[in-house]
Amino acid sequence: xxxxxxxxxxxxxxxxxxxxxxxxxxxxxxxxxxxxxxxxxxxxxxxxxxxxxxxxxxxxxxxxxxxxxxxxxxxxxxxxxxxxxxxxxxxxxxxxxxxxxxxxxxxxxxxxxxxxxxxxxxxxxxxxxxxxxxxxxxxxxxxxxxxxxxxxxxxxxxxxxxxxxxxxxxxxxxxxxxxxxxxxxxxxxxxxxxxxxxxxxxxxxxxxxxxxxxxxxxxxxxxxxxxxxxxxxxxxxxxxxxxxxxxxxxxxxxxxxxxxxxxxxxxxxxxxxxxxxxxxxxxxxxxxx
Amino acid sequence: xxxxxxxxxxxxxxxxxxxxxxxxxxxxxxxxxxxxxxxxxxxxxxxxxxxxxxxxxxxxxxxxxxxxxxxxxxxxxxxxxxxxxxxxxxxxxxxxxxxxxxxxxxxxxxxxx
Numbered sequence: 232x233x234x235x236x237x238x239x240x241x242x243x244x245x246x247x248x249x250x251x252x253x254x255x256x257x258x259x260x261x262x263x264x265x266x267x268x269x270x271x272x273x274x275x276x277x278x279x280x281x282x283x284x285x286x287x288x289x290x291x292x293x294x295x296x297x298x299x300x301x302x303x304x305x306x307x308x309x310x311x312x313x314x315x316x317x318x319x320x321x322x323x324x325x326x327x328x329x330x331x332x333x334x335x336x337x338x339x340x341x342x343x344x345x346x347x348x349x350x351x352x353x354x355x356x357x358x359x360x361x362x363x364x365x366x367x368x369x370x371x372x373x374x375x376x377x378x379x380x381x382x383x384x385x386x387x388x389x390x391x392x393x394x395x396x397x398x399x400x401x402x403x404x405x406x407x408x409x410x411x412x413x414x415x416x417x418x419x420x421x422x423x424x425x426x427x428x429x430x431x432x433x434x435x436x437x438x439x440x441x442x443x444x445x446x447x448x449x450x451x452x453x454x455x456x457x458x459x460x461x462x463x464x465x466x467x468x469x470x471x472x473x474x475x476x477x478x479x480x481x482x483x484x485x486x487x488x489x490x491x492x493x494x495x496x497x498x499x500x501x502x503x504x505x506x507x508x509x510x511x512x513x514x515x516x517x518x519x520x
Numbered sequence: 521x522x523x524x525x526x527x528x529x530x531x532x533x534x535x536x537x538x539x540x541x542x543x544x545x546x547x548x549x550x551x552x553x554x555x556x557x558x559x560x561x562x563x564x565x566x567x568x569x570x571x572x573x574x575x576x577x578x579x580x581x582x583x584x585x586x587x588x589x590x591x592x593x594x595x596x597x598x599x600x601x602x603x604x605x606x607x608x609x610x611x612x613x614x615x616x617x618x619x620x621x622x623x624x625x626x627x628x629x630x631x632x633x
Contacts, residue, residue: 286553316557320586323554327541335600336593457581460524461588484603484617491596498589505582 276331284326286318293318297325306348313433317343317506338499346436346507358435359427362442362451363420370447370468372406372413381474388470395458396449400426404449423448434508441500444468444493454501461498465490527576530583531562537590558583 281297288294292311295302295318302310302325312318317339324337334341353361366372371389375381393404402422407413430438442451445468453459459467466473469490476486524530535549535558542549549555565579615622 316561316582319553319557323541323552326552329544333597336597338589338593457578460581461585484599488596488599488603491592491599495589495592495596498585498592502582502585502589505578505585 276333279328279330279332281325284322286315286322295322295325304344304347306350308347310343310347312343314506317503320502320506336495338496339503342437342440342499342503345440346433349432349436355428355432355435358432358439359424362427362435362439362448363423365442365446366404366415366420366423366448368412368446369404369449370445371449372404374406374408375471376408381471384474385470388467392449392453392459392467396452399452399456399458423452430504430508434504437500437503437507441497441504444496444500454497455504461494461501465494465497469493524577524580524584527562527580527583530580530587531558533587534558534583534590537587537594540594541590 402419405413538549
């Protein structure tokens with residue numbers, strides 16, 4: 232994992248420094264794994280090498296300029312995004328890096344890179360199937376049988392969302408206390424697949440990202456359809472953890488750290504979906520009437 | 521629909537985050553593209569009547585999401601630097617983290633060179 236991270240970082244560095252390197256440069260860096268001096272040391276952060284960040288409108292969309300260089304993706308493609316708001320948000324991410332560039336805080340840039348490069352080489356169908364697969368093991372469909380207070384908490388907090396989703400999409404989801412999970416009818420899956428098919432590739436990358444963060448398809452739908460705010464969705468996703476924190480106490484360097492990271496990632500994913508699917512949303516509303 | 525509070529409050533929160541981000545660089549946050557875009561968007565979609573407007577709610581939702589993103593990233597970085605940013609901890613530091621202290625041995629432990 233670390234080795235992969237270092238390798239990616241190395242690629243970034245080369246791409247930003249020599250945009251004309253082309254594919255041969257990438258092959259060489261891929262084979263050249265930097266030696267690790269200390270296994271547990273965090274990777275050194277890259278120095279901020281630019282002064283000004285600006286946005287230009289090109290043919291394919293909005294581009295980001297770091298001083299006079301154009302920002303590129305890890306696969307050396309030109310970084311272009313479809314919406315102005317997204318471009319401004321990405322530029323702000325680059326602009327607010329202080330002495331070093333912290334890639335782990337730049338979630339919107341990462342999502343755009345994933346959408347542009349599509350490193351997993353998946354098509355739309357595969358993305359949709361990956362997202363809908365989470366419904367079988369959806370966090371909020373799995374219930375505990377004891378302790379009683381947690382059972383009640385899960386019932387009170389999670390049931391309204393499931394009911395909302397069932398009504399909104401006209402499907403059956405349900406919940407279960409068995410280890411096998413609830414029995415999701417095939418029709419539910421078909422309806423959700425056809426609903427997700429109305430989103431663009433970019434939005435789907437964001438949706439899959441949010442689903443894998445929240446570990447829940449239903450909560451993601453609530454977030455995308457403006458039923459839940461990010462804070463609420465994250466709270467519901469971590470319900471059992473919150474319960475245990477109430478009981479045993481909060482540990483700042485584990486619980487708070489994870490909470491903030493999860494919130495940041497979920498917010499980035501949700502914003503990405505909304506900014507990338509503005510036209511799709513309008514079409515969707517017309518269909519609903 | 522999710523309750524978001526007043527849009528003015530969201531805007532104030534966003535401006536505060538922009539101020540935090542630009543504090544270190546020494547520039548005014550009012551010079552940034554993000555500031556201009558946010559203020560323009562909030563002004564353009566301001567409605568005077570109390571009618572429920574779906575489009576406005578959507579925009580406010582996006583603004584609240586962005587606020588959550590900026591705030592969480594800031595807190596995450598602060599926690600990261602405090603607890604995870606320095607790499608491996610020394611034995612003394614790890615012990616201190618859980619409220620313990622290493623024993624002191626006057627005259628050494630006997631096996632040092």
